[in-house]
Amino acid sequence: MDFQSKLQETASFLDQIKKAKPRVGLILGSGLGVLAEEIANPQKVPYREIPHFPVSTVEGHAGQLVWGQLGGKTVVAMQGRFHYYEGYELEEVTYPVRVMHELGLNTLLVTNAAGGINPDFHAGDLMLITDHINLIGANPLRGRNVASQGARFPDMTEAYSKELRVLTEKTAEELDYSLQKGVYAGVFGPSYETPAEIKYLQTIGADAVGMSTVPEVIVAGHAGLKVLGISCITNMAAGLGHARLSHDEVMDTADKTKAKFLSLVREVIEKMV
Numbered sequence: 001m002d003f004q005s006k007l008q009e010t011a012s013f014l015d016q017i018k019k020a021k022p023r024v025g026l027i028l029g030s031g032l033g034v035l036a037e038e039i040a041n042p043q044k045v046p047y048r049e050i051p052h053f054p055v056s057t058v059e060g061h062a063g064q065l066v067w068g069q070l071g072g073k074t075v076v077a078m079q080g081r082f083h084y085y086e087g088y089e090l091e092e093v094t095y096p097v098r099v100m101h102e103l104g105l106n107t108l109l110v111t112n113a114a115g116g117i118n119p120d121f122h123a124g125d126l127m128l129i130t131d132h133i134n135l136i137g138a139n140p141l142r143g144r145n146v147a148s149q150g151a152r153f154p155d156m157t158e159a160y161s162k163e164l165r166v167l168t169e170k171t172a173e174e175l176d177y178s179l180q181k182g183v184y185a186g187v188f189g190p191s192y193e194t195p196a197e198i199k200y201l202q203t204i205g206a207d208a209v210g211m212s213t214v215p216e217v218i219v220a221g222h223a224g225l226k227v228l229g230i231s232c233i234t235n236m237a238a239g240l241g242h243a244r245l246s247h248d249e250v251m252d253t254a255d256k257t258k259a260k261f262l263s264l265v266r267e268v269i270e271k272m273v
Contacts, residue, residue, distance in 0.1 A: 003091070004146060006052045010095075011102040013051050018067050018076070018103075019043065024269055025100040025225075026077040027216060029112035032232060034258050035265060036079040039068035047080075053099075054082045054092045065096075071269030076100065083212055085189040090140035094219040098149065101223040107164070107272060108220045109228045109265065114208040115192070115237035117201055118182055121208070123236060124257050126264065127180040128168055129160050129229030132214050133206055135187045140215040141222055150222035159221050164228040164272075171267045177260055182207025184231055186214030198237045209237055228268070232257050 001009075019041075028035055036042070045065045047053045055063060062079040069075070082093045100108065116123065145152040165181075172179040185201050187193065189211030193201070201209055208231050220227050234257075 007098055007102055010050060010052050010099050014045070014065070014099070014103060017043065017045065020067075020074045022067065022076040022100070022103060022105045023073045023107065024075045024272065025097075025105050025108045026075055027081050027096070027108070027110045028077060028079055029081060029212060029232070031113055031234070032111045032258070032261060033062050033079040035111075035262055036062070036066040036077045038262055038266065039066050039070050039075065039077060042066050042068040052095070054088050054095065071266045071272075073269050073272065075269065076103070076105070081212055081216070083189065084136055084138070084215070085211060090138055090142070090215050094140045094215050097216050097219045097223065097225075101149075101220075101225060106225055107228070108216075108225045109230070109269070110213050110216055111230050111232070111261075111265075112184075112210045112213045113234045114184060114210040114231040115235055116208055116233040116240070117185075117198060117237050118180070118207040119240070121180055121182075121233050121236070123233060125180045125233040126177070126257065126261060127182050127184075127208055127231040127233055128165055129184045129213075129231060130165065130181050131183045132159060132217060132229075133183060133185045133204065134214045134218070135185055136214060137188055140219050150224065154222045156218070156221055159217050159227060160229050161226040164226060164268075167271055168228060168230070168264070168268050171271060172264060175263060175267065177264060180207070180233070184213060184229065185209045187211055193237060198240065201237075208233060230261075230265070232261060
């Protein structure tokens with residue numbers, strides 16, 4: 001079965017079970033899946049039951065789609081995402097973004113847990129992603145282009161919607177939340193970076209680093225979706241904090257930040273046109 005046929009089969013399956021057309025899609029990173037628990041009147045569909053969907057293997061990723069109401073909008077949330085380092089091809093990693101586009105939504109909110117590189121950042125900060133650097137070593141648009149899904153050479157000048165960034169900054173100000181802004185570097189993983197690699201990332205202009213998000217945003221841009229990206233700075237990167245890094249620390253910091261994260265995202269979605 002070709003890619004387009006798989007995509008249509010997945011979308012048809014989900015069309016049959018959802019109650020309303022979603023307006024906003026959410027991809028929830030490590031420790032941030034708690035946002036899906038805030039969705040009212042939820043319909044939950046495990047990834048393993050969805051035709052052609054990969055299955056998340058990372059701790060902190062529930063592995064299900066959740067439909068319902070959040071901030072007065074119908075949303076569909078990925079409670080757990082897929083990563084290149086899990087062994088999936090980038091076409092599989094970004095498959096849910098294609099499905100969301102097929103379902104008719106036009107806005108995507110991507111979140112992640114990231115290591116802080118900017119020396120002004122601290123663990124527990126939220127960072128509004130202004131741009132990204134793709135260091136994963138591959139591009140999800142490699143291969144034959146399907147014109148119905150997007151242009152062969154999509155523009156990435158505004159990969160992260162300026163309109164949504166302004167809205168988020170204003171919302172954070174109204175909530176009296178401090179909000180960092182910066183460039184996210186997407187790397188292969190799963191090993192954390194060395195101190196020398198972090199120095200390199202500082203030199204090329206990265207403010208935070210993580211192992212996701214970039215492929216999804218590239219595909220979203222290709223499909224014409226407006227994207228908002230928010231990183232939870234769960235630790236300072238190698239050489240900038242204490243000696244050792246761990247996934248447990250990532251999960252613990254994300255948990256401590258969840259109240260701020262939840263209220264910001266909920267308010268932003270409510271204000272989206």
